Amino acid sequence: TPDMFGDDLTPPCGHCGPCDRISRDAHADIKVIDPHTPMRGVSSGTRESTLEQDARRTLISIDHIREMQHDVHLNPFEGGRRVIIFDGADRMSPDGTGWNALLKTLEEPPEQVIIVLLAPSAESLPQTVISRCQLIELHAIPRAEIEQGLIEQGGADPDNAAQLARLAGGRPGRAFAALKDETTIDRYQQAVLRVLATSAGDIEDRFRYANEMAREFSRNRDMVSRELELWTSIWRDILLLKHEVTDSVANIAWTEHLGRVATAAGDDDARIAIEAISKAAEGLRRNGMPRVVLEVLMLELPTIPSGIVESIELGEADESSDGSWDAPAS
Incomplete structure (x- = not known):
């Protein structure tokens, strides 16, 4: 055929x-x-x-x-x-x-x-x-299959394959792209630190972050989209850890820190955060004013204890990312 x-x-x-x-x-x-x-x-x-x-x-x-x-x-x-x-x-x-x-x-x-x-x-x-198209739904590939593919086709070692498979969020292309780029994990770690530092910051810190992302949106819309995916992924993990569901955590290297956030978070904090992030992402897709959309998001997001972030090495947290890393999908 x-x-x-x-x-x-x-x-x-x-x-x-x-x-x-x-x-x-x-x-x-x-x-x-x-x-x-x-x-x-x-x-x-x-x-x-x-x-x-x-x-x-x-x-x-x-x-x-x-x-x-x-x-x-x-x-x-x-x-x-x-x-x-x-x-x-x-x-x-x-x-x-x-x-x-x-x-x-x-x-x-x-x-x-x-x-x-x-x-x-x-x-x-x-x-x-x-109405004029044939609809084909694409579903996430199981993590185990991506991990196996990285090892067998990409030559990745098992530990690296396991981490990249989690970060890929069911998308093999992202996993293989990250495998080829040795700086992906470093940029991902910096982005997680940036999200946590912003979550623990005061209103000035949050608005500063919103303005930076709004400016970035005019240059690299995909980078901001991936950043919001990371926000969702982190708060999803906090929700899972709040209910002691550890086997589905995407940001596995951050389980300890996110677990401490989950312990301190209110019962509805993760739900509120995920809904706010989803609303902001939809606002940007519908061509809302980026600065307004992102500032509203910063106002609606729960605050995490600053002591949790202060216990992490923040030396690289404020470095800007070029957006080429890929956030784990929720």
């Missing part, structure tokens, strides 16, 4: 020519579109300023859709299909022009084209779009 490109249908090996080109975003028949995708013919001057403009863009624009509408009518180069992937389809321009343009293609896509829309949930997309 042939695959969509006309080749024999076999599991991906990760080493052949097509696998290599896909991993490098260099496959002629596969195009991934996200807010940072460069747009042909759109320039702000120098190459450096154009690259910076692409990096700062937070939404998929109508220009991305117009380019896609041109590309879908090109014949496949390597096989029998062209594949267009919208990574972050929920981040379409809020004025509706992008969706309206995309609907025309979704209604009558060219026969040789497959369009994939990636989004956190079906609810984050317009109903008019959902």
